[in-house]
Amino acid sequence: MTENFWKDKYPAGISAEIDPDAYPNVLAVLKQSCQRFADKPAFTNMGKTLTYGEMYELSGAFAAYLQEHTDLQPGDRIAVQMPNVLQYPIVVFGAIRAGLVVVNTNPLYTVREMEHQFNDSGAKALVCLANMAHLAEDVVPKTGIKHVIVTEVGDMLPALKRLLVNSVVKYVKKMVPAYNLPQAVKLNDALAKGRGRPVREANPSGNDVAVLQYTGGTTGVAKGAMLTHRNLIANMQQSHALMASNLQDGLEVVICPLPLYHIYAFTFHCMAMMLSGNHNILITNPRDIPAFVKELSQHRFSVFVGLNTLFVALCGSEDFRKLNFSALKLTLSGGMALQLASAERWKEVTGCSICEGYGMTETSPVVSVNPYENIQIGTIGIPVPSTLCKVVDDEGKDLPMGSIGELCVKGPQVMKGYWQREEATAEILDAEGWLKTGDIAVIQEDGFIRIVDRKKDMILVSGFNVYPNELEDVLATLPGVQHCAAIGTPDEKSGEAIKVFVVTKSGESLTKEQVIAHMRANVTGYKVPKAVEFRDSLPMTNVGKILRRELRDEELKKLGKK
Template identity: 85%
Template sequence: MTDNFWKDKYPAGIAAEINADKYPNILAVLKESCQRFANKPAFSNLGKTLTYGELYTLSGDFAAYLQQNTDLKPGDRIAVQLPNVLQYPVVVFGAMRAGLVVVNTNPLYTAREMEHQFNDSGAKALVCLANMAHLAEEVLPKTGIRTVIVTEVGDMLPPLKRFIVNSVVKYIKKMVPAFNLPQAQKLTDVLAKGRGKAVAEVSPKADDVAVLQYTGGTTGVAKGAMLTHRNLVANMLQCKELMASNLQEGCEILIAPLPLYHIYAFTFHCMAMMLTGNHNILVTNPRDLPSMVKELSQWQFTGFVGLNTLFVALCNNDDFRKLDFSALKLTLSGGMALQLASAERWKEVTGCSICEGYGMTETSPVVSVNPFQNIQIGTIGIPVPSTLCKVISDDGQDLPLGERGELCVKGPQVMKGYWQRPEATDEILDKDGWLRTGDIAIIQEDGYMRIVDRKKDMILVSGFNVYPNELEDVLATLPGVLQCAAIGIPDEKSGEAIKVFVVSKPGVTLTKEQVMQHMHDNLTGYKRPKAVEFRDSLPTTNVGKILRRELRDEELKKLKA
């Protein structure tokens, strides 16, 4: 398959190539967009809207504070542990303007997970929500973080509403456990101290790391994918090119229910939509469907970015089905496989077809997407512009069209490598720039691709990667566990759910409750098992490696029986 194979696969009006060097860095895009769309709404949340001009001013206030009131230097890492609130884009773009590298951190992480990520990244600063500050208090003494900034959910709202929202969250809903971080600054104070101060604007090189995005990669140890300014600029330009004929600049209203700390939502809402000057409606807690649907009812939204489990949940909600979908013209799906029944149901309810795409953290993340002009449900579409794909055999040989093999990707959005892990980088990224995805795919004659299997043992829970190695490492620390294994089993709601198998040490009797509690204490919600099975032994190879695939096959047989 030659590079020219992809040239004629794009619908009319979509270029096969983008200029990945159009902008020197993300900050150039930010400045241009915030000037060009200064009076256009950028982000809305909890009834408050920030325009692009206001976003630039506030991010400048944050950058000025970091530069003038801390000892942080360009290249230092800052962990950002926030849900979808207005503070997120202000903090992220402010940190970038101060020259810092953003380390996106899941707000639902346990103390153990936070400690690993903070130490591995070498983070020197942390911005977190007050709701998680008690965990930060526990973890920070074991890390190199010295600058701590805490914010409350309503901090970007007008004074009276801010007081009401923060009081309700803290005192009525009791969602803010007590914490003691005497060194911490309040974000409201930080922005006030930086207000009006000059920002010493930095100009990162295209190859400088902008974001450290953590992922399990092809193994269970969480690794930081080094995403450069050029990687992210390229991916936003690639997304824009594929959507240009369907989305108007400065006119669209996009619903953002997926967490911005996840690379899929980050690149789309914070990057591609910034480039096009469009309006993102941030949903802080998409699990609260009634509140989310109430929020949706207030907007004539034109785009929706979600994943299979969310589409299913919404289509089963009576109030959602009553909404006005007359303006909806784009629905994007990623993060996990889109099921045919879900796609058909969404089209039936909303009148809008779903464009499914594919990506991974290591590719910033978008590799391919179904052009809305020609959607093939069951495929992941065609590669985004300036991206090459191929499938290879187990021994690394290129395979012809229609053959199944490991999908490999090459393009300007492919990461620089894993942070401080050259061996892991070499395993996944070759000297010619080809990235091995670990997914088994077929490339069709028309250029559309289908994922048919996963080479790795990764479990995909509601779009989040869960690695058996990490679960097994945690489970093995429970006294009394001799052997253990974790696998994914089919689940209607989350695509896959986690099941663990445990062999107890002789003379020890463990209970399901003990296992569940141990996992609850050490892992964030989506990594916790839904099922536990105790066994006398587990299937292994002749060298003692546990055969997870055998366990999966057994579970599938049970389901079919």
């Protein structure tokens, strides 16, 4: 598709182009927004609100601490392992102001996953929640991490409430296992040491890496996508451009239930909403639907960012259905396919249509979205400004409009490459800047894109990528396993559920409970299989490669979906 083809597809008032070089780096956007919206609320969590001005002051204190009390240098990597709490934006923006590269880390990671990510990224510092500090105790000695900063859930709250919340979490709910990290510094102590101290503001170039965002890409080995300052600036502008006709800077109240360490929420809430000076309501535990709904009842929210699983869960809540949705004017969906029944039910309950979008970690992440003015359910919309899409055949040749092929993307939001993995980068990103997504799609005459299937074997569980290679590698370490395979099967709640097939060694026997216990000990919860099937053999090619597609097809036939 040519650039001229896409220029005609945008609704009136939306420019087909953005300027990714309008700001030298993310910090320039941060400074401008925190001055322009200094008295406006930026983030709210557990009843405590930080204004943009306060966030800038606190992030400055953290940056000053890093510069004066550690040996960290610009370009060093700092792992940030926290759920949605006020500490997250303070730490992330403070680290970037000190010139560090942020490595977003899932708080649910197991020791094995943390060790791989920290070593692969070469992280020298870690900021984590006390709830997972016992895991850090095991991992840190096996890595190059020199500095550990620990925070508790309620640390940003007023003194009395902080004591109460932290005590309940630790002693009543027993969510903070004992740990021993002698070198650890408390985040509040670090902020106190940096408060009021001058910051040597970093001045990275647009091509410098701002964030290492880990993903399996098209294989199961977790790789760090190098997202530059220019990538993030481009994507925040692209998102802002498509919403400008419907949203007002500094006036929107945005619900943030998706984890900020995930690229979808990170870019939208920490980047795009920062650019527009809007108010993000951080939901720490969206799985607790009653508490989530209670929080929603306290805000006249105008924007809701979610995914299919969450829409289903909320619409199933009687208390949610009773809320006042009169201010809601935009609902965004991403991270996993939006089901038609979910979209219709959400519209029925809230009166607001869902705009589905599409993206990848490697594209910072937004590639396309349904414009609010023209939503086509079942499609992923049109490419965001300054973005080109095309479909190619198995040989990489461009296909004509209406053909089914692999979706490829080109734009200023496409990553620099995979961290220290030139071969893997070359497999997905060509010399002209086209990124192969691994998704099979068709581009319609009107410019809207429809995803047909996934070329890769990736499983998508509630918006999280799960890679069969990783699961099979872990499962193969269980004594008694001869062959194994992992696939995704349709699931109403999570989009897909994981099923594993196991062939045991001769004379050996295993139970489903043993398999699941082994997986639970080695992978994050959402990667643990829901179903286990034991077989005498698995379908294979003549060179011994297990045919996952055949297993998937069998499952779909059983369900009457093929």
